[in-house]
Amino acid sequence: xxxxxxxxxxxxxxxxxxxxxxxxxxxxxxxxxxxxxxxxxxxxxxxxxxxxxxxxxxxxxxxxxxxxxxxxxxxxxxxxxxxxxxxxxxxxxxxxxxxxxxxxxxxxxxxxxxxxxxxxxxxxxxxxxxxxxxxxxxxxxxxxxxxxxxxxxxxxxxxxxxxxxxxx
Numbered sequence: 001x002x003x004x005x006x007x008x009x010x011x012x013x014x015x016x017x018x019x020x021x022x023x024x025x026x027x028x029x030x031x032x033x034x035x036x037x038x039x040x041x042x043x044x045x046x047x048x049x050x051x052x053x054x055x056x057x058x059x060x061x062x063x064x065x066x067x068x069x070x071x072x073x074x075x076x077x078x079x080x081x082x083x084x085x086x087x088x089x090x091x092x093x094x095x096x097x098x099x100x101x102x103x104x105x106x107x108x109x110x111x112x113x114x115x116x117x118x119x120x121x122x123x124x125x126x127x128x129x130x131x132x133x134x135x136x137x138x139x140x141x142x143x144x145x146x147x148x149x150x151x152x153x154x155x156x157x158x159x160x161x162x163x164x165x166x167x168x
Contacts, residue, residue, distance in 0.1 A: 045148070048146050048148040048163055052148050055100060055161065057070070058100065060073050060092055062086065062092045063084060064083055064084055064085060071159065074122075074133055074134075075155070075159070077133050078159075093133070097118070097136070101116070105165070107138055108140070113139070113165050113166065114139050114140040114142075114143060115137065115138060115140040115141045115165075116138060116141075116164065116165045117136070117137035117164050118135070118161070118164075119135045119161070120133045120134040120135070120159065121159075121160050122157050123157065125156050125157070127158065143167060143168050144166065144168065145164050145166045147162065147164035148162075149161065149162040
């Protein structure tokens with residue numbers, strides 16, 4: 001009778017060891033999943049890049065025979081061509097970008113993105129600085145950041161739009 005009880009105890013100990021091993025393997029897989037999974041609160045490079053590319057193609061309310069995109073409006077503003085039929089090109093550029101930024105980036109303490117800064121500058125062909133056309137920053141400008149710069153050339157001048165977003 002003792003042999004039967006002892007054999008049952010051995011089976012129970014073996015079963016317990018198997019359970020412990022399965023739990024340890026499960027914890028290792030859970031740890032790997034959480035360590036490799038990207039943090040959902042971080043901005044991704046493609047977000048900033050896509051945002052800037054779409055901003056340059058955004059059609060503004062500036063009318064000069066037809067509606068003008070932001071990249072063309074920066075050219076008009078730089079050359080002081082204020083010939084939008086419905087207002088000043090620089091003011092329309094500023095109002096349009098302010099509206100886009102306010103609707104696209106909800107920033108502040110406790111938010112996904114803590115702050116951002118954006119600059120539109122004009123550079124010589126050799127990359128020498130000429131003028132800042134638009135500059136804005138909002139929120140908390142420290143911590144981790146992601147940025148992107150979109151450049152395009154028009155009349156032998158570089159137009160550089162740089163956006164940097166800050167997050168925790």
